[in-house]
Amino acid sequence: MTEELISWSDDLSVGIQEVDKQHKHLVELLNNLHRAIREHHGSSVARDMLRDLTEYTRVHFATEESLMQASSYPEYDSHKVKHEALIQQVVALQKKVAAGETGISFELLHFLKNWLTQHIQVVDKQFGAFFIKSIRHRTSTPDTAGNVARAEEARHWWKFWQ
Numbered sequence: 001m002t003e004e005l006i007s008w009s010d011d012l013s014v015g016i017q018e019v020d021k022q023h024k025h026l027v028e029l030l031n032n033l034h035r036a037i038r039e040h041h042g043s044s045v046a047r048d049m050l051r052d053l054t055e056y057t058r059v060h061f062a063t064e065e066s067l068m069q070a071s072s073y074p075e076y077d078s079h080k081v082k083h084e085a086l087i088q089q090v091v092a093l094q095k096k097v098a099a100g101e102t103g104i105s106f107e108l109l110h111f112l113k114n115w116l117t118q119h120i121q122v123v124d125k126q127f128g129a130f131f132i133k134s135i136r137h138r139t140s141t142p143d144t145a146g147n148v149a150r151a152e153e154a155r156h157w158w159k160f161w162q
């Protein structure tokens, strides 16, 4: 049996259910692309898979960024800059692939693997810890129904992304 590019483990969990679910899906898309390359499924298949992965990554980043805004996360700007830098790199690469200047290589897949796992384990976890603390704080402040309602909103609103 051949190994997957990334195997999900609990140390990739950031503690926010929806974010974990999306990260698992990103891992799956990356593993599928890896398998397609390994099994030589053809460059147009791989190109389409890279496009789908990029599109889903955009949706995922938008989810995280909205949760950051909803919880007034102080590191929002620097986290968003990291997201934008990756998207720019991948889009530039997609253009090169489309122009036939390069192919989708194992080096690229390992770059994406390292980027994703390190990003999750460092900055996404920092945000996860902040988000959970902020929800607890809001729900435990006896300040009012308004706080509870906002916390509930933060907890549930991401369903709109599904």
Ligand SMILES: [Fe+2]
Pocket: 064, 079, 083, 119, 123, 124
């Ligand atoms: Fe992130």
